[in-house]
Amino acid sequence: MERVARRARDSDTSATTTTSPARRDDSKSKAPSKKAPSQSHRAEPRKQGYGKRTIALVYDFDGTLCPRPMQEYAFLPKIGVDASAFWKESNRIALEQGADPLITYMHLLYKKAKAAGIRIDRQDLVEQGRQVELFPGVMTWFDEIDAHVRKLADAEDVVVRHYLISSGLAEIIEGTPIYNRFHNVFASEYWFEAYDLPYPKRVITDTGKTQYLFRINKGVENLAQSINQHMPEAVRPIPFSHMIYFGDGDTDVPSMAVMRKNGGHAISVHAPGKPKEKCIDLFKAGRCDFFAAADYRKGSELFVRTSLLLDRILADIRVEAEIWKLSRAIGSKDTK
Numbered sequence: 001m002e003r004v005a006r007r008a009r010d011s012d013t014s015a016t017t018t019t020s021p022a023r024r025d026d027s028k029s030k031a032p033s034k035k036a037p038s039q040s041h042r043a044e045p046r047k048q049g050y051g052k053r054t055i056a057l058v059y060d061f062d063g064t065l066c067p068r069p070m071q072e073y074a075f076l077p078k079i080g081v082d083a084s085a086f087w088k089e090s091n092r093i094a095l096e097q098g099a100d101p102l103i104t105y106m107h108l109l110y111k112k113a114k115a116a117g118i119r120i121d122r123q124d125l126v127e128q129g130r131q132v133e134l135f136p137g138v139m140t141w142f143d144e145i146d147a148h149v150r151k152l153a154d155a156e157d158v159v160v161r162h163y164l165i166s167s168g169l170a171e172i173i174e175g176t177p178i179y180n181r182f183h184n185v186f187a188s189e190y191w192f193e194a195y196d197l198p199y200p201k202r203v204i205t206d207t208g209k210t211q212y213l214f215r216i217n218k219g220v221e222n223l224a225q226s227i228n229q230h231m232p233e234a235v236r237p238i239p240f241s242h243m244i245y246f247g248d249g250d251t252d253v254p255s256m257a258v259m260r261k262n263g264g265h266a267i268s269v270h271a272p273g274k275p276k277e278k279c280i281d282l283f284k285a286g287r288c289d290f291f292a293a294a295d296y297r298k299g300s301e302l303f304v305r306t307s308l309l310l311d312r313i314l315a316d317i318r319v320e321a322e323i324w325k326l327s328r329a330i331g332s333k334d335t336k
């Protein structure tokens with residue numbers, strides 16, 4: 001039931017636009033302006049020499065940052081549909097028709113709305129985002145994590161970015177109060193001008209999520225650009241070893257697998273006070289480094305375990321810098 005889709009923000013309808021959310025100025029964590037537009041962007045290539053290093057924290061949304069699928073907070077109640085019956089029906093149709101479950105749910109949402117005689121447009125979805133509930137501490141997490149890194153690293157040397165990759169709906173995410181905390185948001189999205197029912201414009205499946213991990217890794221966040229061209233590991237702007245992925249269940253397995261197999265990190269979360277069996281399964285299977293309750297407050301187990309991974313990443317960055325300096329020193333000596 002955690003499975004549904006959502007998408008990313010930015011209503012930009014241009015095909016060359018990304019999904020992206022609010023791009024932020026990395027060097028300062030100032031409060032995001034509500035409008036932050038997101039434009040896809042291309043991370044700068046690693047500079048000659050030892051330039052600034054970027055750490056990326058990448059989050060799933062439903063079940064990871066918020067307790068329930070985002071459509072359950074406003075969309076389904078508004079059209080008078082029971083959430084559990086909706087997902088059951090959607091999954092049944094997908095199974096019977098051999099259809100993609102995410103496309104099926106995106107279609108069924110609007111089919112149900114139409115049957116109820118309720119028109120929900122893009123702006124309505126953004127408004128619905130304001131009703132999405134977040135786990136404890138999510139609102140302060142971003143600043144606290146940034147502050148933790150700042151304590152250990154010079155802002156000139158290291159920057160932290162937060163990314164969201166969700167099968168959910170971009171417009172709903174756009175309405176949440178944390179939307180602008182993300183450097184970029186990749187999520188499923190609708191065309192709103194497609195005949196009388198919105199039509200899926202971008203669908204981000206479980207395995208499809210991994211594409212966006214590589215986009216972050218390679219600095220190719222503009223969806224108009226192909227992600228498939230070869231890029232040597234050494235020139236990728238954000239190595240997987242500098243990335244941490246946060247997810248809550250089976251739908252995150254492909255992303256966690258990509259992270260861990262490429263030297264990256266993953267943390268699995270469960271709702272506070274709720275069963276943690278799924279997390280234990282993921283942990284035992286080596287899908288994640290740690291698991292913890294989705295309590296994002298400073299000092300929580302999740303905060304402490306995330307900080308441990310950040311400390312390791314920062315130590316690696318210092319080691320890499322020292323090696324680079326040493327190599328350079330040897331190089332200049334050899335040329336004499």
Ligand SMILES: [Mg+2]
Nearest residue numbers: 060062063248
């Ligand atoms: Mg989830």
